[in-house]
Amino acid sequence: MQLVNTNNIFAQYVEKEDIFNDKNTLSSSFIPQKLSHRDVELQQLSSMLAPVLRGYKPNNLFIYGTCGTGKTICAKFIINQLQEIVRKNGKNLRVVYINCKMKKVADTEYRLFAQLLKELGECVPDTGLPTDVLYRRFFEHVDNKATELILILDEIDTLVKKVGDDFLYNLTRSNQELKKSHITIVGITNDLSFRDNLDLRVKSSLSEEEILFKPYNAVQLKDILYERVQGGFKEGAVSDTVLSKCAALAAQEHGDARRALDLLRVAGEIAERSGEMLVAEKHIDMAQQKIDLDRVTETIRGQPSQSQAVLYAIIKLHDKPVSKGWVDKRLLTGDVFNMYANICKANNIKPLTQRRVSDLIGELDMLGVITAKVVSNGRYGRTRDIALAVKDDMLNRIRGILQERLGN
DNA sequence: AGTCCACAGGAAGGGCAGGCGA
């Protein structure tokens, strides 16, 4: 007979030595005391916003740069600095940061202004009010407070793509109507061509100043990682070789510092779980696989059942043996739709129209799970050439998830 | 040059759930 262990099951984790010092330091949202390799950009940013300290309205400003180039962190860093000096000098300044990509938060015109009002301390329902009422309340609130407002709209391209740029026009025009206040807009985007697609009226008033954030190179990434490791890990837990590898991998991904930090943090977690006190190169490889796998599987799990059925149809067609006489396997929208309809029938799901399925295929393409290229087959019509864009091990995991949900 | 195919994708609007204010 086995004896019952009366020791607490968590005791081993309390007693176990920790590889991390402060894991928050390794988070991409952590704002360090000093930002390496962004001196020029920080200087530009501060000089552009500095007029606000003397009571003038700064020019509207646009920050461009690919993912993980430090746009957001620099903007937040500057906000902190600005607010610190404002607190000391008693200036009337408010800074509001909104991420326009946040689902259900600021992904529509209504939600953006509702969120703005909430940030300014007003109570707003999630739905139910006309948008112009929100506009009015927002401008009234700002004007009544007689304040300088700096509005930072991160991932602004996402919102503009979805709802158009009218809200930007209204915001930039607002300064003509406000009597006691000013609004300065700081737009952040990783879409370098974003400005070209704006309405002329918006373009001229919004992009008064611009800053471009260039990608970090491997050496710069290594410096950034080194600084974070000092606070994040116990001394000696991360070797120079490991840092170099992390930096090199992230540099390959367009100099993405966020990716570098994620790699290092996850590698540390893997090492810790396997009871090792040193992060090794093998942990970085494992971290890379884990991050990719988790990202894709979480995305798939979070999709509505109709999207899952469309993806399952694509996988089923992909798994089907190639017909005799065919050299390669090409999946077309029509084939996917037919297979999708069969899956719906088998699962008692009401099938969507081909028009809607076409949009879902486009969304899966955007997520990076498939590639769907529009091709013309001459008199055999114009369609999409669809292929899976995930590796075999990931495909097996996705297939498992979908089989669980939708059967065989 | 004209026709044809199999869609792509834009526009408009329906239906629904949920909130507000009279």
Place this chain on the structure above:
DNA sequence: TCGCCTGCCCTTCCTGTGGACT
């Protein structure tokens, strides 16, 4: 309670597309 507003998901209708075929 009712009318009006919102976002969201979806359908219907329509025009456009581009290369093979006639």
